[in-house]
Amino acid sequence: MSERERVDELLEKLLNRVLGEGGVEEVELRNVSIEVEELELDLRTVAQALPREVWERLVKPRAEEARREVEVPEYEPPVEEYEGEVAEVQLGATRSEGGTRDRVVKLGGERAYFVFEGPRPNPPVVTFDVFDTPDVGIPGPIREELGDVVEDPVDWARTVVKRYDVDVITLHLVSTSPKLHDAPVEEAMKTLEDVLDAVKVPVIVGGSGDPEKDVELFVKAAEVCEGERVMLSSINEDMDFERVVDAAKEYGHVVLTFAPVDVNMMKTLNKKVLNRGLSKEDVVMDPTTCALGYGIEYTVDVMTRIRLAALRGDEYLQMPISSGSTNAWAAREAWMKEESWGPREYRGPLWEAVTATTVALCGADLLMMFHPWAVRVVQEALEHMGRERKGGDAYVTDFIA
Amino acid sequence: MPEVSAMDVYKLLPKSNCGACGCKTCMEFATKLVNREADPEDCPNLDEEALEKLRELLAPPIREVSICEGDRRVVVGGDEVLFRHELSYFNPPPVFIAVYDDMEEDELREKVERAQEFQVERVGETLRVDGLAVVSRTGDPERFAAAVETAVEHSEDLAIALVSQSPDVLESGLDVFDERPLLYPCTEENRDDMIELAAEHECPLGLHATEVEDLVELAAHARERVEDLLLDPGTELGPHDVVATTDKLAELRKAAIEEEFELLGYPTLVTTFPYRFLEDDPVEAARRESYLASACVLRYADALIMDTLEPWALLPVLTQRQCIYTDPREPQEVDPGLYKIGDPDEHSPVLVTTNFTLTYHCVADDLESADVDCWLLVIDTGGLAVDVSVAGGQFNGQAVKEALEEFNVEEKVNHRVLVIPGKAAAVKGDVEDATGWKVVIGTQDSSELPEFLEKEGLLRIEEG
Numbered sequence: 073m074s075e076r077e078r079v080d081e082l083l084e085k086l087l088n089r090v091l092g093e094g095g096v097e098e099v100e101l102r103n104v105s106i107e108v109e110e111l112e113l114d115l116r117t118v119a120q121a122l123p124r125e126v127w128e129r130l131v132k133p134r135a136e137e138a139r140r141e142v143e144v145p146e147y148e149p150p151v152e153e154y155e156g157e158v159a160e161v162q163l164g165a166t167r168s169e170g171g172t173r174d175r176v177v178k179l180g181g182e183r184a185y186f187v188f189e190g191p192r193p194n195p196p197v198v199t200f201d202v203f204d205t206p207d208v209g210i211p212g213p214i215r216e217e218l219g220d221v222v223e224d225p226v227d228w229a230r231t232v233v234k235r236y237d238v239d240v241i242t243l244h245l246v247s248t249s250p251k252l253h254d255a256p257v258e259e260a261m262k263t264l265e266d267v268l269d270a271v272k273v274p275v276i277v278g279g280s281g282d283p284e285k286d287v288e289l290f291v292k293a294a295e296v297c298e299g300e301r302v303m304l305s306s307i308n309e310d311m312d313f314e315r316v317v318d319a320a321k322e323y324g325h326v327v328l329t330f331a332p333v334d335v336n337m338m339k340t341l342n343k344k345v346l347n348r349g350l351s352k353e354d355v356v357m358d359p360t361t362c363a364l365g366y367g368i369e370y371t372v373d374v375m376t377r378i379r380l381a382a383l384r385g386d387e388y389l390q391m392p393i394s395s396g397s398t399n400a401w402a403a404r405e406a407w408m409k410e411e412s413w414g415p416r417e418y419r420g421p422l423w424e425a426v427t428a429t430t431v432a433l434c435g436a437d438l439l440m441m442f443h444p445w446a447v448r449v450v451q452e453a454l455e456h457m458g459r460e461r462k463g464g465d466a467y468v469t470d471f472i473a
Numbered sequence: 474m475p476e477v478s479a480m481d482v483y484k485l486l487p488k489s490n491c492g493a494c495g496c497k498t499c500m501e502f503a504t505k506l507v508n509r510e511a512d513p514e515d516c517p518n519l520d521e522e523a524l525e526k527l528r529e530l531l532a533p534p535i536r537e538v539s540i541c542e543g544d545r546r547v548v549v550g551g552d553e554v555l556f557r558h559e560l561s562y563f564n565p566p567p568v569f570i571a572v573y574d575d576m577e578e579d580e581l582r583e584k585v586e587r588a589q590e591f592q593v594e595r596v597g598e599t600l601r602v603d604g605l606a607v608v609s610r611t612g613d614p615e616r617f618a619a620a621v622e623t624a625v626e627h628s629e630d631l632a633i634a635l636v637s638q639s640p641d642v643l644e645s646g647l648d649v650f651d652e653r654p655l656l657y658p659c660t661e662e663n664r665d666d667m668i669e670l671a672a673e674h675e676c677p678l679g680l681h682a683t684e685v686e687d688l689v690e691l692a693a694h695a696r697e698r699v700e701d702l703l704l705d706p707g708t709e710l711g712p713h714d715v716v717a718t719t720d721k722l723a724e725l726r727k728a729a730i731e732e733e734f735e736l737l738g739y740p741t742l743v744t745t746f747p748y749r750f751l752e753d754d755p756v757e758a759a760r761r762e763s764y765l766a767s768a769c770v771l772r773y774a775d776a777l778i779m780d781t782l783e784p785w786a787l788l789p790v791l792t793q794r795q796c797i798y799t800d801p802r803e804p805q806e807v808d809p810g811l812y813k814i815g816d817p818d819e820h821s822p823v824l825v826t827t828n829f830t831l832t833y834h835c836v837a838d839d840l841e842s843a844d845v846d847c848w849l850l851v852i853d854t855g856g857l858a859v860d861v862s863v864a865g866g867q868f869n870g871q872a873v874k875e876a877l878e879e880f881n882v883e884e885k886v887n888h889r890v891l892v893i894p895g896k897a898a899a900v901k902g903d904v905e906d907a908t909g910w911k912v913v914i915g916t917q918d919s920s921e922l923p924e925f926l927e928k929e930g931l932l933r934i935e936e937g
Contacts, residue, residue: 142693142694142697143693144689144690144693145689145693145734145736147685147686147689147728147734147736148732149685149724149728150724150727150728150731150732150734152727152731186720186723186724186727187716187720188720188721188723188724209917251898251899281899308864310866330864332857332861332862332864332865332866333857333861333865334865360861360864362858362861364767364789364792364793364796365595365792365795365796365831366831366858367796367805367829367831367857367858367861368793368796368797369557369796369797369799369801372557372771372797373556373557373558373801376556376558377558380556399860402860402896404835404918404920405788405789405792408918408920412593412784413593413784413785413788414783414784414785414786414788415785416785418756418759418760418783418785418786419785419788419789422760422763422764422785422786422789423789425764426763426764426767426768426789426793429715429764429767429768430767430768430771430793433719433768433771433772434771449760449764452712453712453713453714453715453716453764454715454716455712456712456713456715456716456717457716461716461717461720461721462709462713462717463683463707463709463713463717464683465709465710465711465713466710466711466747466751467681467683467707467708467709467710467747468658468681468705468707468708468744468746468747469638469658469660469681470747471608471610471746471747471750472608472609472610472636472637472638472658473609473610473611473612473637473638473639473642
């Protein structure tokens with residue numbers, strides 16, 4: 073037996089006794105004796121000195137056992153109890169409620185921020201944009217997808233409800249804009265009535281963005297739509313919004329308040345609207361959606377701050393949030409033909425879907441959207457915000473050896 | 474908000490106000506440290522012990538982990554707030570592109586080269602992918618080693634992740650490349666051997682468990698031997714992918730930051746590449762990947778492994794990353810002023826735009842690339858884009874008038890014609906009234922501007 077083998081044998085004997093069953097009080101080593109209490113056995117140090125074979129057979133299983141005894145602290149999901157909640161707003165009214173809609177939608181009602189803290193009582197709702205004139209400039213990929221129906225708003229509304237199963241439509245009466253066709257309000261009302269007849273889902277009435285004409289338009293629309301509980305989209309500080317609020321109150325509609333990416337301006341406007349007699353259940357707010365790549369981070373911050381403030385009790389921010397996710401199409405990455413970016417028919421809808429989903433994850437309850445593919449994907453995905461977290465279809469480990 | 478106060482930090486500084494770090498006082502330096510605008514090493518008067526204490530105090534609740542070394546090194550994690558408006562997010566998540574050991578060598582090399590060369594220009598920045606994940610599909614250590622070799626040989630500065638459930642396969646990869654690649658996935662089944670392998674090679678280790686409790690247990694074991702961990706709570710695949718995955722990531726992050734649950738205080742890893750195998754249609758696979766990854770970039774993904782290299786699919790993800798990881802404390806604006814595009818003279822058109830960084834870059838790039846000579850008058854909208862500032866009232870006649878005066882535009886050109894953005898059409902009258910200049914409404918998008926200017930005869934404007 074060589075010197076090395078003798079050392080190994082000795083080490084093995086020593087280890088066996090140290091690690092052995094029943095424990096040992098004392099190990100006699102030639103003429104040296106060591107009290108076991110004094111012997112600090114660092115397995116890692118020993119491991120480096122040991123021949124691999126001895127390590128594998130004796131030390132490793134014990135080292136593993138020791139590791140298995142690692143203390144695992146108890147884990148509780150970090151569910152926060154919030155003191156505030158978001159109001160629930162109903163769009164549309166059925167016959168029994170004084171309207172003529174077949175179904176209604178409810179927005180908001182959140183009592184938590186993340187799904188693990190509590191699923192949303194009403195997952196985000198998608199509303200499909202319909203314009204009363206194609207002259208507004210419809211992005212190529214959408215025109216290609218929708219075809220000729222964009223020439224007629226009634227046909228457009230009917231088609232998207234039937235084909236894509238959307239829950240709400242938004243009729244943008246942009247032809248009334250003095251800068252576009254300057255169509256009379258009466259003409260727009262005719263379109264609105266035709267659309268209300270053609271589809272039985274709740275309807276949002278959109279203006280043209282002209283601060284004077286929109287007031288006339290909304291006041292008249294409130295009267296024309298009496299009982300239908302439409303949403304008037306939208307009012308802001310630059311217009312005589314009090315008249316619109318009064319009309320909404322008189323005829324039982326919802327108003328959408330708008331402020332340009334600013335929490336305080338949003339809050340101030342909401343406060344004025346509530347003080348004028350509408351309740352939180354009659355108001356939805358739009359704090360501006362900047363497209364992906366064009367300031368979406370501002371929208372992320374503003375919506376997050378608004379929703380957290382609502383849950384922490386700020387009653388002037390406790391309304392559902394609406395997002396003009398269609399703004400995604402303002403991004404050139406969505407519509408521009410640019411070879412190095414790949415085909416725009418894939419890029420555009422994806423751009424819109426990502427914009428909409430980003431704001432929905434931050435708090436948006438209503439998503440105004442444009443492209444059928446984006447609408448379908450977003451509806452299918454965000455439905456899960458209203459349920460307990462699901463898992464288990466497939467995981468990465470199913471695909472790697 | 475950061476939990477550590479500047480005062481706590483100040484107590485550990487020399488309090489000499491020597492100025493060597495570039496700050497006038499130690500208190501100013503302390504504030505910068507808390508805001509992550511300076512490093513402890515910037516102070517030359519701290520000994521190793523004091524430095525160590527300071528680093529410990531300033532350590533973010535999400536550990537900062539580096540993967541690989543040298544040119545291939547990427548840093549992930551390091552966040553300390555749940556929401557970006559509370560401070561800022563740090564270390565934009567690297568995108569690793571998956572290559573597979575069952576690919577033919579040519580095919581593999583070609584994908585590696587495409588990943589290495591991938592780039593898209595956006596707002597004055599080059600967007601790229603950051604790494605390669607070599608994935609074992611065969612379970613054969615030799616094939617894996619060969620794939621790692623090809624990946625390393627044909628890439629220069631991409632980080633490397635080695636992906637297999639078998640420690641033996643990973644070890645064969647480490648024989649080829651041992652400069653701290655990410656090893657992944659450590660699961661309940663292979664736990665002890667994987668931890669041992671990562672410890673032995675001092676590599677960062679990615680843990681995978683589909684339930685948070687199981688991930689906690691894995692982390693508790695791994696932490697005994699390995700400092701640098703990444704957490705994958707099981708990227709969900711299917712229609713619930715976006716909501717369920719982002720929600721798990723949010724749960725981890727909230728537990729780590731708000732409940733100070735240390736075992737979850739590591740960067741996260743998201744894997745979207747399996748869609749390549751789940752979807753028959755490659756376009757659908759890339760769409761799903763892009764959609765899921767973009768959402769996860771918003772919600773706490775610190776590193777991603779993707780399959781697609783389609784620019785249309787990567788563009789949303791990389792753009793989202795660029796946006797979400799800008800520092801909200803720094804306004805996204807350029808200085809208002811009269812900018813020269815090309816070589817303008819007194820007959821050149823004056824175009825008006827806003828001082829939002831992105832707006833400015835888009836307009837300037839479009840005009841420059843079309844070789845237009847013009848003046849670009851950038852007005853102060855507080856860093857807001859055209860449509861937003863028109864709606865918000867920052868883009869109005871008064872603002873244009875002030876800019877015309879401040880930057881002496883009247884002296885630069887002989888004519889009195891302004892071209893405003895198409896999206897500012899609503900303020901045309903207001904601008905005309907306030908300035909007395911003739912206002913022409915330009916295009917909806919600046920990419921159409923050069924053609925518009927030419928068609929309208931605005932490239933050279935004669936007096937009057």
